Amino acid sequence: MLDGKKIVVLGAGRSGVAAAALACHLGGEVTLYDTGEISSAVQERLGGVNFCSQATVEMGQSVSVDTVVVSPGIDTYGEFVQAFAQNAQELIGEVELAARVYQGKIIAITGTNGKTTTTEIVQHVLSSAGVSCVACGNYGVPLAEVVMAENVPEAIALELSSFQLETTQRLTPDVIIWLNFSEDHMDRYPDLASYKRAKLRIFQRVSEATLIVVRLGEQIGEHSGKRVEFSSESKSHEKGAEWGIERTMLLNHGQPAFDLNESKLRGLHNAENVMAAAAACSHLGVENEIIWQAMESYQPPRHRCEFVRQIGGVDYINDSKATNLHALSSAIRSFEQPMRLIIGGKQKGLDYQGVLTMLSPKIKAIYAFGEIAEELYELFSAVVPTRAVENLQDALRLVRESAVAGDLVLFSPGTSSFDQYSGYEARGDHFRELVSMIENTQQIPS
Numbered sequence: 001m002l003d004g005k006k007i008v009v010l011g012a013g014r015s016g017v018a019a020a021a022l023a024c025h026l027g028g029e030v031t032l033y034d035t036g037e038i039s040s041a042v043q044e045r046l047g048g049v050n051f052c053s054q055a056t057v058e059m060g061q062s063v064s065v066d067t068v069v070v071s072p073g074i075d076t077y078g079e080f081v082q083a084f085a086q087n088a089q090e091l092i093g094e095v096e097l098a099a100r101v102y103q104g105k106i107i108a109i110t111g112t113n114g115k116t117t118t119t120e121i122v123q124h125v126l127s128s129a130g131v132s133c134v135a136c137g138n139y140g141v142p143l144a145e146v147v148m149a150e151n152v153p154e155a156i157a158l159e160l161s162s163f164q165l166e167t168t169q170r171l172t173p174d175v176i177i178w179l180n181f182s183e184d185h186m187d188r189y190p191d192l193a194s195y196k197r198a199k200l201r202i203f204q205r206v207s208e209a210t211l212i213v214v215r216l217g218e219q220i221g222e223h224s225g226k227r228v229e230f231s232s233e234s235k236s237h238e239k240g241a242e243w244g245i246e247r248t249m250l251l252n253h254g255q256p257a258f259d260l261n262e263s264k265l266r267g268l269h270n271a272e273n274v275m276a277a278a279a280a281c282s283h284l285g286v287e288n289e290i291i292w293q294a295m296e297s298y299q300p301p302r303h304r305c306e307f308v309r310q311i312g313g314v315d316y317i318n319d320s321k322a323t324n325l326h327a328l329s330s331a332i333r334s335f336e337q338p339m340r341l342i343i344g345g346k347q348k349g350l351d352y353q354g355v356l357t358m359l360s361p362k363i364k365a366i367y368a369f370g371e372i373a374e375e376l377y378e379l380f381s382a383v384v385p386t387r388a389v390e391n392l393q394d395a396l397r398l399v400r401e402s403a404v405a406g407d408l409v410l411f412s413p414g415t416s417s418f419d420q421y422s423g424y425e426a427r428g429d430h431f432r433e434l435v436s437m438i439e440n441t442q443q444i445p446s
Contacts, residue, residue: 001101002028008063008084010055011071012038017046018144019069019094022101024048025148028067033059035080060084069097072138072163075188093167095160098143100170105155107280108171110202111179111215113327114273115139115159116301117265118177121277122157128294129286131155138164155284162198163188172205175280176225178214179272182326187348211283213276216241228283230275232268243275250275257288263295267305267334269327303428305331305412308435313405316435319412320428325350328414332358337408339363342395344370345427346419352379355414359384365402367395371419391420392427396434 005028009020012034020032024046032038032046033055043051052059060083068088070081076091085091099106109119116139126133132153136143139159146156158173181196189195203223206212210225216236230236230243237244237254244251248260250271257278260271278291300306303320310316319331328343339362352375359366359380366386368376377388389395392411399409417427 002026002067005029005067006065007031007067007069008033008065008088009069009071010034010081010084011074012036012042013071013073015073015094015142015144016069016071017042018142018148019071019097020046020049022094022098022144022148023067023069026101033084055080057083061086063087066090067092067097069094070167072161072167076163076166090169091167092169093164094142094144095137095158095164096168096171098147099168099172101147102143102152102156104153105175105284106158106171106173107155107175107177107284108158108160108173108202109177109179109276110160110162110165110199111177112182112184112324113322113330114179114269114276115161116321117270117304118179118273118277119157119159120301121273121295121298122177122280124298125277125281125286125291125294126155126157126284128297129281129290131284131286133157135159137161160202162195165201166198168201168204170205171202172207173202173210175211175213175283176202176206177276177280178202178212178218178220179276180215180326181218182324182329184324184326184350211280213279215272215276228279230272230279232271232275243279245271245275250278252278258292258295262292263298265295265298265300266307267331269330269334270300270305303424305334306428306432308432311435311438312403313407314403315408317408317410317412318428318431318435319410320417320424320431322412322414323416323424325352325355325414328355328412329358331410331412332363335408335410336362338406340365340367340399340403340407340409342367342369342392342399342409342411343414344368344373344376344395345413345415345417345421346370347372347375348416350415352376352414356380356383364407367398369395370413372415392430393434396431396438400438 007023007028007030031050033052064087123135133155134153135157137158138161206223206225212225216229216231229241231241250258306318308316373388380386421427
């Protein structure tokens with residue numbers, strides 16, 4: 001496929017290494033570039049690949065190749081990538097390269113929030129139905145690793161970020177799931193429209209055979225594929241949605257289909273994830289009975305509205321994966337109990353004004369921590385009792401001083417974690433650890 005073609009891969013992380021291995025396997029003359037040092041372990045793993053550490057813009061300007069493959073963590077439109085692209089025939093990403101090889105069914109999942117849970121559910125349901133399926137892409141393993149595996153799966157649940165979609169060209173999913181869209185990654189995109197344009201690239205190669213599963217009311221343009229809509233809004237089936245919910249009962253064409261309480265998932269946002277996955281799997285021929293049996297056994301990912309424990313009648317929910325405002329809003333909307341909200345983290349240019357409209361009387365107090373704590377205090381304190389603290393431990397200590405039975409403590413930061421943690425997982429694990437140390441009659445340990 002790439003016999004004799006000169007291929008440049010940018011970025012020596014897992015995605016880049018997988019892309020380099022695949023390009024070499026396909027017969028390309030491959031050079032892997034990284035602005036840092038490429039480890040000896042990577043070099044030993046990639047026999048037949050050339051390496052260039054400490055790569056610069058000037059190096060890129062001097063290179064002439066057939067294809068540049070960029071890792072999603074590197075800004076596609078930044079000076080570094082564009083230097084390599086200016087003398088290349090094409091600029092693509094690892095997902096695009098691997099998708100050109102893969103021959104099975106592709107269920108592509110995107111959206112600002114809910115991608116990982118939905119991707120996991122699709123993989124779990126298809127596997128339960130006897131269809132070999134791997135969750136990959138932005139979650140799980142790179143697609144390039146999947147296509148080089150000894151046993152290539154019959155289907156893939158392919159989670160796609162905007163960064164990955166920027167560099168797709170021929171990707172042709174059998175099913176597209178568009179969960180939602182809201183402001184995010186404003187530290188990478190110049191404006192919201194640019195972010196959405198990247199997301200909408202998932203619809204580049206839609207045919208009449210493509211199933212498009214989309215949240216009711218989402219603006220995705222007109223496409224030739226078959227469209228199935230879902231929503232957790234009240235009486236959504238009366239507004240044309242094939243999938244909806246009444247209390248905890250999922251409805252298909254207005255008829256009861258599955259009680260979410262029979263699964264380990266909670267919240268309206270998770271109800272939408274289940275609806276979208278069920279619609280996709282049903283389209284691929286999985287019987288309803290198998291879908292719902294699979295949902296009963298599904299173990300949800302940690303850090304997304306994860307129930308941690310109840311202490312003295314107070315529920316503690318870990319939603320550390322809420323790294324943007326849509327995820328925060330979804331979490332607030334998903335619970336009806338009186339709420340004490342812990343938010344904060346890294347400043348990444350998000351506009352929190354929209355959250356003000358969600359601060360109903362059920363929000364009893366807000367505890368802001370991290371780099372953005374003072375900014376959030378200035379915004380929210382005029383509307384809701386708000387405290388600004390340095391870290392999560394201090395926030396939980398204040399919560400314990402005031403929470404009463406019946407309250408829900410929602411840890412839903414609404415921004416990324418990189419001011420104090422290595423990622424949302426580490427942040428969520430710290431929350432779980434702190435909550436596990438609370439005794440019924442004691443404060444957070446100092």
